[in-house]
Amino acid sequence: MLKQPKLIPPRFATRLLLYFLRDDLSEEVIGDLEEKFYVTARTISASQARLNYWYQVLHYMRPFAIRKRSRTNSNHYDMFRNYFKVSFRNLVSNKGYSFINIGGLAVGMAVAMLIGLWVYDELSYDRYFQNYDRVVQVMQHQTFNGVKGSQTAMPLPLEAALRDEYGADFKYIAIGRWPDGHILSRGDVKISKDGNFFQGDFPEIFSLKMLKGTRSAFKDPSAILLAQSTAEALFGKDDPLNQSIILDSDINVKVVGVYEDLPANTTHTDLKFIANWELASAHSPWIKRAATQWGNNSFQLYAELAPGADLQTVSEKIKKIKQDHAERERQFSPEVFLHPMRDWHLYSEWKDGKQSGGRIQMVWLFGIIGVFVLLLACINFMNLSTARSEKRAKEVGIRMTIGSMRKQLISQFLSESFLIVFLSFIIAAGIVAIALPWFNTLADKSIVIHWLNPVFWIVSLCFIIVTSLLAGSYPALYLSSFQPVKVLKGTFKSGRLASVPRKVLVVVQFTVSVILIIGTIIVYKQIQFTKDRPVGYNREGLVMIQMKTTEFFGKFDVLRNELKNTGAITEMAQSSSPMTNIWSNSGGFDWKGKDPDLQTDFGTIWITHEYGKTVGWKVKEGRDFSREFSTDSSSIILNEAAVKFMNIKEPIGMEVNWDGNKYTVIGVVEDLLVQSPYRPVKQSVYLLGYNGVEWIDLRLNPEKSASECIGLIESVFKRNTPSAPFEYKFVDEAYDDKFKAEERIGKLTTVFSVLAIIISCLGIFGLASFVAEQRTKEIGVRKVLGASVLSLWKMLSKDFVILVVISCFFAIPIACYFLLQWLEGYKYHTQISWWVPAAAGMGALIITLATVSYQAIRAALMSPSKSLKTE
Amino acid sequence: MIETRLGEFEEVILLLVGILGEDAYAFKIAEEFESQTGRSVSIGAVHSTLDRLEGKGFLSSAMGNATAERGGRRKRIFTITALGKRVLKESMDFKVSLWKQYPAFAGKFNYGVS
Numbered sequence: 012m013l014k015q016p017k018l019i020p021p022r023f024a025t026r027l028l029l030y031f032l033r034d035d036l037s038e039e040v041i042g043d044l045e046e047k048f049y050v051t052a053r054t055i056s057a058s059q060a061r062l063n064y065w066y067q068v069l070h071y072m073r074p075f076a077i078r079k080r081s082r083t084n085s086n087h088y089d090m091f092r093n094y095f096k097v098s099f100r101n102l103v104s105n106k107g108y109s110f111i112n113i114g115g116l117a118v119g120m121a122v123a124m125l126i127g128l129w130v131y132d133e134l135s136y137d138r139y140f141q142n143y144d145r146v147v148q149v150m151q152h153q154t155f156n157g158v159k160g161s162q163t164a165m166p167l168p169l170e171a172a173l174r175d176e177y178g179a180d181f182k183y184i185a186i187g188r189w190p191d192g193h194i195l196s197r198g199d200v201k202i203s204k205d206g207n208f209f210q211g212d213f214p215e216i217f218s219l220k221m222l223k224g225t226r227s228a229f230k231d232p233s234a235i236l237l238a239q240s241t242a243e244a245l246f247g248k249d250d251p252l253n254q255s256i257i258l259d260s261d262i263n264v265k266v267v268g269v270y271e272d273l274p275a276n277t278t279h280t281d282l283k284f285i286a287n288w289e290l291a292s293a294h295s296p297w298i299k300r301a302a303t304q305w306g307n308n309s310f311q312l313y314a315e316l317a318p319g320a321d322l323q324t325v326s327e328k329i330k331k332i333k334q335d336h337a338e339r340e341r342q343f344s345p346e347v348f349l350h351p352m353r354d355w356h357l358y359s360e361w362k363d364g365k366q367s368g369g370r371i372q373m374v375w376l377f378g379i380i381g382v383f384v385l386l387l388a389c390i391n392f393m394n395l396s397t398a399r400s401e402k403r404a405k406e407v408g409i410r411m412t413i414g415s416m417r418k419q420l421i422s423q424f425l426s427e428s429f430l431i432v433f434l435s436f437i438i439a440a441g442i443v444a445i446a447l448p449w450f451n452t453l454a455d456k457s458i459v460i461h462w463l464n465p466v467f468w469i470v471s472l473c474f475i476i477v478t479s480l481l482a483g484s485y486p487a488l489y490l491s492s493f494q495p496v497k498v499l500k501g502t503f504k505s506g507r508l509a510s511v512p513r514k515v516l517v518v519v520q521f522t523v524s525v526i527l528i529i530g531t532i533i534v535y536k537q538i539q540f541t542k543d544r545p546v547g548y549n550r551e552g553l554v555m556i557q558m559k560t561t562e563f564f565g566k567f568d569v570l571r572n573e574l575k576n577t578g579a580i581t582e583m584a585q586s587s588s589p590m591t592n593i594w595s596n597s598g599g600f601d602w603k604g605k606d607p608d609l610q611t612d613f614g615t616i617w618i619t620h621e622y623g624k625t626v627g628w629k630v631k632e633g634r635d636f637s638r639e640f641s642t643d644s645s646s647i648i649l650n651e652a653a654v655k656f657m658n659i660k661e662p663i664g665m666e667v668n669w670d671g672n673k674y675t676v677i678g679v680v681e682d683l684l685v686q687s688p689y690r691p692v693k694q695s696v697y698l699l700g701y702n703g704v705e706w707i708d709l710r711l712n713p714e715k716s717a718s719e720c721i722g723l724i725e726s727v728f729k730r731n732t733p734s735a736p737f738e739y740k741f742v743d744e745a746y747d748d749k750f751k752a753e754e755r756i757g758k759l760t761t762v763f764s765v766l767a768i769i770i771s772c773l774g775i776f777g778l779a780s781f782v783a784e785q786r787t788k789e790i791g792v793r794k795v796l797g798a799s800v801l802s803l804w805k806m807l808s809k810d811f812v813i814l815v816v817i818s819c820f821f822a823i824p825i826a827c828y829f830l831l832q833w834l835e836g837y838k839y840h841t842q843i844s845w846w847v848p849a850a851a852g853m854g855a856l857i858i859t860l861a862t863v864s865y866q867a868i869r870a871a872l873m874s875p876s877k878s879l880k881t882e
Numbered sequence: 883m884i885e886t887r888l889g890e891f892e893e894v895i896l897l898l899v900g901i902l903g904e905d906a907y908a909f910k911i912a913e914e915f916e917s918q919t920g921r922s923v924s925i926g927a928v929h930s931t932l933d934r935l936e937g938k939g940f941l942s943s944a945m946g947n948a949t950a951e952r953g954g955r956r957k958r959i960f961t962i963t964a965l966g967k968r969v970l971k972e973s974m975d976f977k978v979s980l981w982k983q984y985p986a987f988a989g990k991f992n993y994g995v996s
Contacts, residue, residue: 038945039957042953044925067926070924075929
């Protein structure tokens with residue numbers, strides 16, 4: 012009858028309409044629309060009719076026509092209220108479980124939040140600077156004896172070459188020295204601050220927030236910018252602008268501005284003043300000379316890329332600039348490149364010219380720990396809920412028979428977990444707020460929580476939702492899968508298999524805990540190992556003082572005599588490098604039998620005669636410098652590393668040529684560990700020199716107390732160098748600073764692993780109490796039949812012990828694998844000896860037994876008459 | 883207080899309901915609106931206005947009879963209430979009084995309005 016397909020309105024549009032339209036309107040509206048459809052189809056065309064139908068449907072999306080939520084969901088509201096009420100009653104009636112659940116979860120969340128804040132702080136490093144995306148540091152790779160190294164130290168002429176040849180690619184370029192302590196004085200006020208010399212565009216590159224003055228005023232060759240804290244220390248309430256102050260006792264500078272102190276999470280946070288570059292070059296002849304020395308890598312170079320300039324392209328362009336300009340440097344095949352600001356903090360390590368990570372590894376490490384600690388707390392929640400499922404099986408059964416859909420039961424248990432997570436979150440936020448100052452000290456950060464920041468709340472809300480889904484999903488799915496008939500008949504018994512996932516989760520918990528324990532032990536072992544490394548001199552009672560002003564110079568004998576007369580010291584010497592670093596490295600050494608391909612690179616340290624006696628080094632061969640030999644001004648002392656590097660058999664009496672001078676080796680000393688305790692000692696040479704020394708080293712009189720000695724020393728310095736504030740450092744303390752980063756990791760991992768273990772223990776404590784409760788009758792029967800307390804304790808503890816042992820099997824290889832990798836990163840590292848995993852495993856076992864035993868013994872001691880009477 | 887202010891669209895719809903009488907249901911009113919004004923309008927927009935006017939008490943409605951071209955579905959017939967009529971009248975009176983005060987047109991209109 013009908014040849015062509017029947018013409019009807021688009022089905023999908025109708026379905027859509029019915030989906031949102033109020034039910035009472037559907038008849039008239041569909042009627043109207045259909046009428047319209049057929050009229051249009053008749054008068055215009057079928058396709059127009061279809062199109063128009065859609066148009067009409069979409070235009071029915073109006074408030075008046077749309078299904079009212081409240082009307083259809085009123086039931087849901089009551090239902091949710093009921094869910095929360097039931098959850099709340101459950102919480103109150105099982106105070107012990109609630110405490111374990113909420114407490115454990117709160118601690119886990121607090122840890123995750125703290126770590127989250129820490130990670131956020133790390134990732135937002137340097138974002139304070141406006142031109143974050145375009146600021147770069149110019150760096151270079153160089154190859155020495157086949158090893159490709161990367162450094163930020165650059166030659167001075169590079170700056171002019173970049174400006175002349177690639178000026179279009181850079182908006183600003185600023186070269187500078189290294190941050191260092193300097194003395195600023197205004198009249199009688201003298202303060203010592205860390206600062207640096209930079210070219211005029213530095214404030215622009217780093218978009219310094221000027222509180223007084225302008226950035227451009229810094230271009231004045233005698234200009235200095237002060238950080239706010241420096242300005243306050245120096246000027247108090249007075250206006251510092253355009254005032255003259257004295258830098259390092261003899262340089263007159265003019266304050267042209269005050270900038271906001273750079274926040275703690277920026278690269279130059281220690282920069283408390285910036286002086287114009289011209290001051291440095293005008294007052295240091297060596298810098299003037301360096302202007303043409305391509306081999307003198309003594310400066311740092313920052314730049315801002317021109318808008319539109321691509322980092323990679325520019326980096327590639329300037330790669331060969333040093334080789335092109337300096338023929339003599341080609342032997343080191345220097346490659347100049349740009350390091351973008353976003354990578355300064357997190358990706359600052361290179362291996363063979365390739366980026367090899369850096370602090371980002373810490374971020375990953377702690378991020379993973381945070382996730383795991385949270386996971387542990389979630390596992391507790393899952394385990395306790397499913398373990399107690401039998402108790403709630405009847406409730407589930409009744410709900411099902413009354414007509415609850417599975418979906419509704421799932422939402423019930425999810426809302427229950429939401430409630431618990433929400434309570435935990437409030438407690439966790441409290442913990443974080445209280446623990447933050449302490450955490451800041453521990454992690455050396457100044458993190459604040461932005462309570463009023465909407466982003467914080469959005470993140471928190473997501474965090475709550477994710478955690479409740481994570482913690483609640485398994486119990487929700489598990490509990491809602493019961494069959495009501497079985498449950499209500501009472502034949503429901505979770506069989507052996509039901510506890511398998513629970514056991515798996517406990518194994519996961521303990522695997523993580525054991526890994527953390529092993530990690531903590533190894534970190535501490537590594538720190539101890541490097542601390543115990545022989546240093547080759549005597550650190551205790553050794554004090555160093557930097558000679559920051561010219562006033563110190565030429566007073567060696569006066570100071571030495573006066574200090575010795577007071578009895579405060581037993582010896583004094585001066586040196587060109589502090590006892591905690593080597594400031595000067597030089598190449599161009601030559602000696603008889605030198606491998607012509609060997610590129611020489613020695614730490615060069617100028618010292619005075621009594622240096623060896625002062626620091627207490629050990630002469631292995633030959634002799635120390637002595638005032639009795641006038642020839643010692645052209646003598647040289649090597650350290651053992653230098654002898655090995657030079658590959659010589661009989662060093663004493665050998666001639667070494669350097670810089671056109673001949674030196675005779677008179678002695679070999681044991682290696683002095685003054686740089687990184689994790690790296691091999693640098694091959695070094697010691698030369699006599701009374702000029703160009705910058706540090707005074709003092710050996711305190713061991714018969715007097717340190718504070719008494721310092722008091723005496725201060726009075727001598729006050730008399731002889733009145734313009735410089737008296738500042739000193741104990742070498743052993745300065746040396747300990749080198750371990751700060753590692754000790755921080757150690758402390759943080761300790762805290763986190765302790766918390767992880769506590770959380771895991773809370774979990775098994777809850778499980779054990781549940782198991783004991785569940786087996787009350789069995790235990791009663793066993794006791795009647797003659798079981799001893801010991802055998803009952805064994806029976807109840809066995810299950811948990813097996814789980815812990817299994818966890819150890821997983822944890823030990825995983826931990827060893829990652830820790831070996833971590834240790835590989837250190838040239839000097841400890842071994843993972845067999846006792847470490849063994850101790851960690853035993854520790855976990857003992858803690859578990861202690862936790863479980865409390866419940867097991869309590870259950871075993873219960874009188875059988877009581878336990879059999881129940882029900 | 884009763885809401886008495888009428889929008890232009892509302893006023894037109896109200897009048898169309900009066901004009902269409904027994905045939906005043908959403909689709910027809912929309913068709914009539916398009917043919918009288920030349921402006922296109924969606925049935926939904928008309929329906930929404932009818933619903934609002936009914937809420938204000940200017941219209942009442944009842945389900946009418948079904949026809950074949952709408953798949954045997956009934957239609958909702960709207961009728962003007964006494965209040966609706968009074969509001970229409972007040973609206974016109976108000977405008978006429980305004981017109982009368984407008985000097986350019988004053989005295990040129992005579993609609994026989996007392």
